[in-house]
Amino acid sequence: xxxxxTVRRSAPPTTTASPSSSAPxxxxxxxxxxxxxxxxxxxxxxxxxxxxxxxxGAVLTVVPRRNRWTWVGVAGVGLLVAMFVNGLVTNPGxxxxxxxxxxxxxxVVRALGTTIxxxxxxxxxxxxxxxxxxxxxxxxxxxxxxVAWAYIWAFRSIPxxxxxxxWFNIAYLYQTISVGVPFGPSFASVExxxxxxxxxxxxxxxxxxxxxxxxxxxxGGILSxxxxxxxxxxxxxxxxxxxxxxxxxxxAMRSILPNAANEVISLFKGTSIVSVLAIPELFYQVQVxxxxxxxxxxxxxxxxxxxxxxxxxxxxxxYYVERHFARGxxxxxxxxxxxxxxxxxxxxxxxxxRRPEAVGR
Amino acid sequence: xxxxxxxxxxTKSFGAxxxxxxxxxxxxxxxxTVVLGPSGSGKSTLLRTINHLEKIDRGQVRVNGTLIxxxxxxxxxxxxxxxxxxxxxxxxxxxxxxFNLFPHLTVLENVVxxxxxAQHRKRSEVEVEARTLLERVGLADKAAAYPRQxxxxxxQRVAIARALALQxxxxxxxxxxxxxxxxxxxxxxxxxxxxxxxxATLVVVTHEVGFAREVADTVVFLDGGxxxxxxxxxxxxxxxxxxxxxxxxxxxx
Ligand SMILES: Nc1ncnc2c1ncn2[C@@H]1O[C@H](COP(=O)(O)OP(=O)(O)OP(=O)(O)O)[C@@H](O)[C@H]1O
Ligand SMILES: [Mg+2]
Numbered sequence: 001x002x003x004x005x006t007v008r009r010s011a012p013p014t015t016t017a018s019p020s021s022s023a024p025x026x027x028x029x030x031x032x033x034x035x036x037x038x039x040x041x042x043x044x045x046x047x048x049x050x051x052x053x054x055x056x057g058a059v060l061t062v063v064p065r066r067n068r069w070t071w072v073g074v075a076g077v078g079l080l081v082a083m084f085v086n087g088l089v090t091n092p093g094x095x096x097x098x099x100x101x102x103x104x105x106x107x108v109v110r111a112l113g114t115t116i117x118x119x120x121x122x123x124x125x126x127x128x129x130x131x132x133x134x135x136x137x138x139x140x141x142x143x144x145x146x147v148a149w150a151y152i153w154a155f156r157s158i159p160x161x162x163x164x165x166x167w168f169n170i171a172y173l174y175q176t177i178s179v180g181v182p183f184g185p186s187f188a189s190v191e192x193x194x195x196x197x198x199x200x201x202x203x204x205x206x207x208x209x210x211x212x213x214x215x216x217x218x219x220g221g222i223l224s225x226x227x228x229x230x231x232x233x234x235x236x237x238x239x240x241x242x243x244x245x246x247x248x249x250x251x252a253m254r255s256i257l258p259n260a261a262n263e264v265i266s267l268f269k270g271t272s273i274v275s276v277l278a279i280p281e282l283f284y285q286v287q288v289x290x291x292x293x294x295x296x297x298x299x300x301x302x303x304x305x306x307x308x309x310x311x312x313x314x315x316x317x318x319y320y321v322e323r324h325f326a327r328g329x330x331x332x333x334x335x336x337x338x339x340x341x342x343x344x345x346x347x348x349x350x351x352x353x354r355r356p357e358a359v360g361r
Numbered sequence: 362x363x364x365x366x367x368x369x370x371x372t373k374s375f376g377a378x379x380x381x382x383x384x385x386x387x388x389x390x391x392x393x394t395v396v397l398g399p400s401g402s403g404k405s406t407l408l409r410t411i412n413h414l415e416k417i418d419r420g421q422v423r424v425n426g427t428l429i430x431x432x433x434x435x436x437x438x439x440x441x442x443x444x445x446x447x448x449x450x451x452x453x454x455x456x457x458x459x460f461n462l463f464p465h466l467t468v469l470e471n472v473v474x475x476x477x478x479a480q481h482r483k484r485s486e487v488e489v490e491a492r493t494l495l496e497r498v499g500l501a502d503k504a505a506a507y508p509r510q511x512x513x514x515x516x517q518r519v520a521i522a523r524a525l526a527l528q529x530x531x532x533x534x535x536x537x538x539x540x541x542x543x544x545x546x547x548x549x550x551x552x553x554x555x556x557x558x559x560x561a562t563l564v565v566v567t568h569e570v571g572f573a574r575e576v577a578d579t580v581v582f583l584d585g586g587x588x589x590x591x592x593x594x595x596x597x598x599x600x601x602x603x604x605x606x607x608x609x610x611x612x613x614x
Contacts, residue, residue, distance in 0.1 A: 232461035235412060236475035236527065237451025240443060246474065250465050328465045328507035 098298040102289060103305065111285035112306055118199075118281060119268045122206035126267070127260070129207065130214025135244075137219050148215065155212035161273050163209060167201040168277050202274045210267055217259045221252030253325040261318040265311050272303075282306060363426040365390040365531050365562040370420035371410055373403075373586075380406045382586040383420070388531075388579070390425075391560045395573040395594075398583035399609055404566040407583065408533045411564070412453040413446050424453060425530050451479040454524030454532035458539050460516045462508040462523070468495065469504040472523045480527065487526065494522040498552050514545030518552055531562040538569060570613055574598055582606045 088094060102108055136148035155163070171191075180186030196204065225248050233243040272283035280288075282303050290299040319336075326333060335343065366388040373381040380403045388394050396404050409415040411422055413430035421438065422429045429449055431438035441449075463471050472491040476482045495501050498518040500511075508516050517537055524532055534553065538546040550572050557563055557576050567573065573580055573594055580597040582590040582605075590603050601607045 226461075228457065228459055228461040229463065231414065232455075232457060232463070234447070235414060235450055235453075235455040235457075236523070237447045237449075237479035238475055239447060239478060242478045246478070247463055251463075325465070328467075328509060 093297060094301065095295060095298040098295050099301050099305075102286075102299060102302050107280075107285055107289070108282070108302060108306075111280050111282045114199075114280055115268070115271050115282040116310070118202060118206060118271045118274060118279075119264070121203045122210050122267050122271070123264050125203070125207035126210025127214045127218075129211035130218055133211060133215035134218035134222065137215065138222060152212045152215055155209055160205065160209050160270065161276060164202060164205040164274065164277060167196070167205045168198060170196060170201065198277045198279050202277055202279055206267065206271070206274070210263065213263055214260070217256055217263065218252070220259070221254075221256035222248055224255045225251045250325060254322070254329065257318065257322050257325060261314065265314055268310060268314070269307055364388055364423070365392070365425060366394075366411060366564065367423040367426075368407075368411075368420065369423075371407075371417050371422060372419040373406060373410060373415060373417050380586050381410065381417070384586070384588055386581065386588065386591075388562065388564065390562050392578040393557045393563045393565065393576050394579045394581060395577040396564065396566045396581045396583055397568075397570070397573065397597075397609070402583045403586040404583055405535050406586075408455075408535050408564065408566055411531075411533055412450050412455055414455075416440070424449070429453075447479065451475060451527050452530050454527060454529035456517070456520050456524050456532065456534045456537050458536040460508070460513075460520045460540070462516055462520055464508050466507075467504065468500065468506050468508065468511070468519050471508070471519060472526045475523070476526050491522070491526055494525050495519075497525075497555075498522045499548070512545060513541045514548045517541065517549045521549075521552055521556075525556075531564065532556070534563065534565040534567070536566050536568070538567065568613060570598060570610070582609070584609070 133148045133151060136144040137152075139145055139148075176189045176191055178186035178189035180188075229247055229251065230243060233247045238247065271281055274281055275284035275287065278284065286299040286303045290296045323333060323336065364387045366386065368384055368386040371381055371384040372379070384407060386394075396407065398404050406415055410417050411424065411429070413422070416430070421431070427449065428438075430441060430446055432441055433439075463474070466474065469488065469491055472494060473484065473487050476487045476490075477484050492501065492504060495504055498521055500515060500518055500522070503511060503515065503519075508519065511519065517540075521532075521537075537553065538549050541549065546569070550569065553563065553565065554572075554576050565572075565577075577594050579591060580594045581588055582597055582601070582603070584605050590597055590601060590606050597606065598610065601610060
């Protein structure tokens with residue numbers, strides 16, 4: 001205990017800023033603890049990060065442990081970061097003026113819209129189909145299980161780019177698509193190329209690919225929920241579908257979400273593959289522009305910065321969605337960064353308000 | 362009068378292991394039955410066959426005269442579709458050893474869920490009733506808490522309120538106090554005792570012989586999947602006629 005908390009006796013305010021890590025662990029071994037406890041007075045200003053504990057009628061101040069090697073690491077990494085930032089700013093090769101000119105032009109923003117559209121459609125359709133596949137794989141029916149397994153096996157085996165090109169050329173195999181009785185007469189038929197343009201082929205390819213991965217993620221999440229939960233729901237007579245949506249899935253979400261977020265982010269960046277279908281999404285568009293003006297680096301930078309911005313937004317979204325599904329998982333949820341910031345600000349404010357009073361003493 | 366719970370020739374095997382062997386039991390409405398028996402004797406399995414959490418190989422189970430889990434055609438029993446079984450279960454309360462509360466739902470939501478989704482009752486109505494039930498188990502102030510914020514004894518009392526909310530014909534308890542610290546056992550047994558006083562039909566698997574003696578109308582002693590002995594507690598517990606019952610009681614008392 002003495003090694004964790006250093007008891008400060010009427011310390012002058014100047015020492016509060018730097019915690020003395022060189023102080024010997026046991027401050028006064030000869031003195032009984034009670035004597036040193038009582039020595040802490042209200043006049044000694046606690047540091048912002050320290051927590052006053054009341055023990056034995058008096059207040060003990062806790063100073064968190066510090067590791068010297070952490071600081072060495074911080075200094076080393078800090079130096080590397082500084083060198084990198086310096087290069088970004090001073091190296092003329094990055095060509096920041098060109099970057100600035102193209103970053104928010106209409107064509108780039110429109111292409112970004114297409115990228116987002118592909119991501120959203122691919123995610124929604126992919127996870128919807130993935131949920132069905134996961135349910136099939138967990139079904140008691142061997143036929144459904146096998147079909148789902150085969151789907152996942154096939155779509156995980158085929159490279160996405162091959163699959164996309166295949167859908168793009170589907171009209172080569174099937175010129176028309178008909179609605180009607182299987183193996184019987186058809187009621188209506190359309191040209192495949194009218195129904196499935198390049199964008200349609202891209203969405204289809206991304207969604208089918210995504211579904212195979214989503215299915216495994218969802219299945220893993222469902223399996224992670226304690227069997228007793230299903231049994232209790234079943235013993236209460238809760239209908240089958242409701243058991244899944246109300247009891248099992250919300251709990252499965254805790255392990256589904258981190259993996260699902262990974263998938264969404266990799267799909268978002270993976271949309272750049274769609275450029276092989278000549279769809280004007282973000283990556284295709286910057287390629288077109290640097291094909292014209294040959295300023296490759298700043299235009300790649302335009303795409304990169306947009307990918308980073310949107311991935312950041314997705315990550316923030318992920319944090320709050322995960323928090324939502326963590327309800328009841330811990331006795332109390334930790335504060336959000338925003339709440340922590342606000343609390344710290346409030347702490348600084350009250351301390352500032354208290355300071356003149358301490359000086360006056 | 363039809364019995365609240367009626368088991369005839371119930372037999373159940375896991376592979377070659379016969380866990381229940383031709384069990385006959387008839388429990389009258391408003392009575393408390395305590396099932397005693399050594400570990401592995403089939404107590405949990407017996408309880409689970411009553412609400413068809415466990416399928417049986419032979420025999421029949423009736424609750425208030427209704428055949429559970431099967432439809433009779435001639436002298437064959439056909440298993441019912443799952444939705445019908447779920448409907449039957451919503452009239453049979455079950456309290457688990459490990460509570461099995463839904464951790465992502467508040468205490469109130471735990472209690473309200475099944476009456477609304479299984480019995481299609483109005484949520485607002487059920488909520489009022491749920492609060493009364495929580496008051497009855499002494500947890501009126503915990504309605505908004507999550508299960509993990511409660512002690513084991515409190516969680517088990519919520520589980521009892523959750524079972525009661527379905528207004529069941531019979532409530533089955535599978536070792537409701539075995540997962541609890543000794544000082545929390547009393548509060549849960551007190552709630553069960555009060556249900557018994559109010560005339561509910563209860564079947565309780567427990568190792569609490571004192572509770573059995575005080576509350577049970579009938580004590581059933583199970584061993585090796587067979588009912589070895591049954592009768593009022595003063596007979597089965599205090600004057601057992603079978604050697605195996607005596608040996609078991611010597612060990613637990
Ligand atoms: N799903 C299962 N598959 C195979 N064997 C099982 C299964 N469930 C139970 N058993 C076996 O059936 C027997 C009876 O089990 P049961 O859980 O009913 O005993 P119990 O009397 O409740 O015991 P305890 O007092 O330990 O809870 C045991 O031998 C057990 O191993
Ligand atoms: Mg058991």
